[in-house]
Amino acid sequence: MVFVPSGKFEKGSNLYPEESPIYTTTVSEFWMDETEVTNDEFAKFVFETGYQTEAERKLNSNSVEENFEIFKPGAVVFQNPSYESKINSTSEWWSYVPGANWRHPDGPNSSIEGKGSFPVVAVSYQDAISYAKWKGNTLPTEVEWEWAASNASREEANTWQGEFPFTDEGNDGFIGLAPVGCYAKNKFGLYDMIGNVWEYTSDLWNIENTSDKLKYHTIKGGSYLCSPNFCKRYRATARQPQEDQLASNHIGFRTIVRNYFNSDKKNERKNYDVKTN
Template sequence: MASIKRRRQLLWTAGVALCALLAAGLALTWYSPSSEAPAEPVLIIGDGVSTPDDMAWVPPGIFQMGSDSKLAQANERPAHAVKLNGFWIDVAHVTNDEFTQFVEQTGYVTTAEKKPDWETIRVQLPPGIPAPPDDVLVPGAMVFVGTNGPVDLNDYSQWWRYVPGANWRHPQGPGSSIEGKGDHPVVQVSYEDAMAYAAWRGKRLPTEAEWEYAARGGLEQATYVWGDELMPDGKPMANYWDSKQGTFPVVSPKAGGAEGTLPARTFPPNGYGLYDMTGNAWQWVADWYGADYFGKQAAAKTPIADPQGPAQAYDPWEPGVPVDAPKRVIRGGSFLCNESYCLSYRPSARRGSDPYSPMSHVGFRLVKDAPAPAVKVVTRATDIP
């Protein structure tokens, strides 16, 4: 029984917001099945002339959101019918080069580059926690640092640190750089940063339902975005932690482990032409996170139309964090996800994260509300292998 409880705790704590750890780090420096099957996906990539550039069209339809798979965690259950309007979505993550252009043209300063605001930290902590000295509230962000050997997976503070000076330009801290990584997903961006970029581009973050519908690429209830086999023909299909190369979270040279993000479009796209919908970097979506939201949605007798998420966050599963602490949904998993810990490189996997806490494995992509394409297929040969 103890081992079952331990496993349950591991599954729920993996990859969730590390807001409590952020504060601690600062202080130490002091639904039912649908009978309507999705249509066969048609690849439509915008050309930047009559359709949005480098965005894929996801047609309207009904799909099964969530999962009843044996791999699914409680917050992914049960699968339930959702009906969506069509939309355009970025073919790939927003990259370092794209975010650089945004900053250069607007002068925007990201959350990680500003002095932390105690009020946004305090709401993630138990009542009564005193504010840390003002001089330890320095700009920085959460960084995955790994360990030198196997550790108790109940304590994620052993492989995450709040690192002063870490930000989108320096994802692992002051000694790191994005030089030569312009085509990698931008990380160390908060929900607020993603919203600012979206406004600049005239786009928006996808809803959680839109994200999952797009991620599935027309494959109804497949385990992964490419099908049910993890490595078809023995080939990896996403950037995640390969447990055969090392035990999570060990990153010593001998043990191998995570190497970080890879360039966007490294692996084949899904049925809609979308790259890296799982793996590489988690992706912010618009909804508040509700651990019990899918259960509530499944109570509906008809497909839910364009769900926007719960009215406020609810997560009773993260120890030391108030159940109603602000959290937005992140989707897709990252280079840190692995078989032994979070297994979140699946389209139904979901977590909640503090909207003000940038991290070294969280990025985003955007959607655009624009007319449906007038022609059946518009593609750019350079986009699809």
């Protein structure tokens, strides 16, 4: 883990409505995973605990939108549309794919074999919390995450080059996901704080429509799907809501520890009781 010192900074931006207002805030020191949690790290958690992710279990009938095949375990997967498709037809870019999960992030015929150093994706908020608790850690707040990413730049990240959503030219060295740690560290010594995959935070996202019974948390930092022509969210201030139970192949996470030297991480991990439903 990497030490992130306390500090004071301006959070937010005026680029997108959901990123405002801009305000000054302070952050206490903490320790943060140097990289996004990888497939190998998550696999160790699953092996030692027998944990089953939400994308591998049957979903509740009220947990996702009605047009999804909700009775089959799976995750949301990005799929390149054809040039004939209308650019605003996002339904052709994203599909709920039964059989997609962290072991098969692009669908049942995909695999993470040979990709142990890639960030784990197709995990839900609860999956991320469960892993963090097993480690004796927790997820960062949105403020902590944004402070840790505050000097990240697109030049040091895996993003989309080319015309989104049709062609990723891979000018940054990768098409799609990249292994963790392939780009320069930021000032705190952290890799991939923007781009590659969105990352969960512990902050709830308030939904103004009170008829929406679903629960959302805030994700930060953009992903390999962010591009200049469509989604300029490869920035520390970027933020979006993500439904808690709906895993996706462009969202991952990293963990933090507060009061690192006063925490008994060994005992916290030993006493963790895995719950899978």
